[in-house]
Amino acid sequence: MSEGENRPSEGSPQAGVVTVSDVQELIRRKEEIEAQIKANYEVLESQKGVGMNEPLVDCEDYPRSDVDLYQVRTARHNIACLQNDHKAIMKQVEEALHQLHARDKEKQARDMAEAHKEAMSRSLGQSEGLSQPQAFAKVNSVSPGSPASTAGLQVDDEIVEFGSVNTQNFQSLHNVGSVVQHSEGKPLNVTVIRRGEKHQLRLVPTRWAGKGLLGCNIIPLQR
Numbered sequence: 001m002s003e004g005e006n007r008p009s010e011g012s013p014q015a016g017v018v019t020v021s022d023v024q025e026l027i028r029r030k031e032e033i034e035a036q037i038k039a040n041y042e043v044l045e046s047q048k049g050v051g052m053n054e055p056l057v058d059c060e061d062y063p064r065s066d067v068d069l070y071q072v073r074t075a076r077h078n079i080a081c082l083q084n085d086h087k088a089i090m091k092q093v094e095e096a097l098h099q100l101h102a103r104d105k106e107k108q109a110r111d112m113a114e115a116h117k118e119a120m121s122r123s124l125g126q127s128e129g130l131s132q133p134q135a136f137a138k139v140n141s142v143s144p145g146s147p148a149s150t151a152g153l154q155v156d157d158e159i160v161e162f163g164s165v166n167t168q169n170f171q172s173l174h175n176v177g178s179v180v181q182h183s184e185g186k187p188l189n190v191t192v193i194r195r196g197e198k199h200q201l202r203l204v205p206t207r208w209a210g211k212g213l214l215g216c217n218i219i220p221l222q223r
Contacts, residue, residue: 018099023115026096030089030119037082043075045133049161049191052076054200059187093119133160135193136170137218146215151203153216154194161191173220180205180213 044050047067056064056072063069097115135158142148142155160167163179179188183205190201205213 018096018103020100020115023093023096023100023119026089026093027115027119030086030093033082033086033089037079037086040075040078040082043071044079047072047075048189049200051198051200052079054189059202090119133191133193134167135160135221136165136167137162137173137176137220139192140217140219143210143215146208146210147204147206148214148216151190151201152199153190153192153201153203157192157194157199158221159190159192159218160198161189163188163190170220173218176218184213 044052048054050056050067050072056067056069058064097119100115137159139148139153139155139157139159142153162176163183165175165179169175185204185206187202187204190203192199192201203214207213208215
């Protein structure tokens with residue numbers, strides 16, 4: 001993405017001459033920015049779902065080898081810039097709607113309402129950037145002092161990613177069990193939905209005082 005691409009400051013309508021077409025053009029540019037934000041979030045999802053805040057170093061403070069650090073940093077930078085652009089374009093949409101209404105109250109009232117409704121409806125849910133991924137399993141219990149408890153897993157957490165297992169390839173809890181058995185002593189990326197919010201956790205399957213390597217009970221979700 002080149003510098004200044006889709007910058008809201010370019011070609012903004014002049015005060016006093018705002019038309020419905022101007023507002024529709026602003027909305028079109030807003031949608032282009034939203035599409036770019038979504039594309040960059042998809043890059044992060046493809047890189048082990050690192051998100052915007054997941055550490056890029058391992059437990060020994062070495063750069064992670066399981067993700068493309070350049071792609072992740074570039075996507076994060078793009079998202080931060082695009083979110084600023086999105087905020088600015090939404091402000092321009094709001095200002096343009098006010099100007100449109102003030103110029104001709106009677107004639108433009110219906111157009112203003114329609115354009116405002118379109119701008120607001122299209123931006124609904126955009127603060128999330130992407131819809132929440134589907135969970136395939138749920139945490140039913142967590143034993144105190146267990147590896148699961150240490151990692152921050154909580155009862156009723158809905159699991160959307162457990163190591164290499166996700167909604168697309170999950171077939172049964174045997175998939176999770178296989179990942180655990182092959183990852184003893186190694187950190188696993190676990191993504192959960194907790195009270196509607198996405199959380200990234202690092203879980204290390206380890207032998208402990210209790211049974212198994214996790215110390216939690218996971219049940220599949222019915223779809």
